[in-house]
Amino acid sequence: AQSVTQPDIHITVSEGASLELRCNYSYGATPYLFWYVQSPGQGLQLLLKYFSGDTLVQGIKGFEAEFKRSQSSFNLRKPSVHWSDAAEYFCAVSLPGSARQLTFGSGTQLTVLP
Amino acid sequence: SQTIHQWPATLVQPVGSPLSLECTVEGTSNPNLYWYRQAAGRGLQLLFYSVGIGQISSEVPQNLSASRPQDRQFILSSKKLLLSDSGFYLCAWVNQDRLMNTEAFFGQGTRLTVV
Numbered sequence: 382a383q384s385v386t387q388p389d390i391h392i393t394v395s396e397g398a399s400l401e402l403r404c405n406y407s408y409g410a411t412p413y414l415f416w417y418v419q420s421p422g423q424g425l426q427l428l429l430k431y432f433s434g435d436t437l438v439q440g441i442k443g444f445e446a447e448f449k450r451s452q453s454s455f456n457l458r459k460p461s462v463h464w465s466d467a468a469e470y471f472c473a474v475s476l477p478g479s480a481r482q483l484t485f486g487s488g489t490q491l492t493v494l495p
Numbered sequence: 496s497q498t499i500h501q502w503p504a505t506l507v508q509p510v511g512s513p514l515s516l517e518c519t520v521e522g523t524s525n526p527n528l529y530w531y532r533q534a535a536g537r538g539l540q541l542l543f544y545s546v547g548i549g550q551i552s553s554e555v556p557q558n559l560s561a562s563r564p565q566d567r568q569f570i571l572s573s574k575k576l577l578l579s580d581s582g583f584y585l586c587a588w589v590n591q592d593r594l595m596n597t598e599a600f601f602g603q604g605t606r607l608t609v610v
Contacts, residue, residue, distance in 0.1 A: 387538075415598070424501075424585055424601035425539075471538065483587075483599055485531075487538035 383408050385474050387486035394462050395494045402457040402489050404472030412474040414455040415483065416446055419469045428470075431455060442466070467493040498522060501586045501602030508609055514559075514573040516605050518586030521567065526588040528569040529599070530561055533583040545569060581609045 386405045394400055406412060413432050417425040429440025436448040446457045455472060472486040498521045508514060520526050527546050531539040541554045543561035551561050558577050562570045569586060586602040 417601075422583075422604070422606065424603045425587075425599075426601075427598055430598060483529075483539075484541070485539040 383474075383484065385472055385484050385486040387470075387472055387489050389489045390487070391490045391492065393492040393494060396464050397461050400457075400459045400462045400466070400491070402470050402472075402491070404455045404457065404486060406453050406455065406472075406474050408453075408474065408476070410476070411450065412476050414446075414448060415473040415475070416440065416444070416455075416457045417471045417473060417485075418442075419471065419488075421468075425471065428457070462491075462493055464493045464495065467491055499586060499588055499600055499602045501605060503605060504603065505606045506608070508576050508607065510578055510609055511575045514571070514576050514580070514607070516571040516584055516586075516607075518569045518571075518602055519567055520569075520588045523567070523588070523590060525566060526590060528563065529587040529589070530569065530571050531585040531587065533585065533604075534581075539585065543571070576609045578609050581607055583607075 384407045388403055415430045416428040418428050419425050428444050429438050429446055431438050431448045437445060439445050444457055444459050446455055448455050469488045469490050471488045473483040475483050501518045527544060529544045530542045532542050533539050542559060544552050545563045548563055548566055551563060558580060559571060559573050584605045584607060587599045589599050
């Protein structure tokens, strides 16, 4: 069955520390890959996306993600976390040309300590 | 530019009452439209999607229904709410003409509490 897994439910890091949020997918073909961020009580904002080409993609707010086909992973990274990065992060996939659209992981809640 | 409106932002309804959440999109035509639900501490679950007027696909059996009476309007409804319908509901759209660029745009969500 097709699925998206975010193994870390909650991550806590100190401000200024580096961050990596994990995402693994299980699909028959390489899907399109996305990371979204959700602030409390708000909708989702796209951080970055991967369709094809360079496997290291840059997003907004200093985030980047690397697609690794051999590991079926699309991990999100940031070299230095800011307190404003505290939010919930969702990995999502969609199949090219599919109207069904995004399948989301269960999310990772990020807490940033001062 | 394209925008998406979703209302109300918050809603408290008694069990057994009806529900109607509305989502409208501006600045685009013939979008794909989606309703997601986010239960507390859980990810987003796709409830319904629509590729055109009157065309609704349901992802999971449930107490809810959806309708698309106009090209840029998507409505989520229930005749009788259950406690388990509580959650955060998100509407989203995707430009159907650009399936290679399947970024979804989300509304601000509706927090529904059934009491």
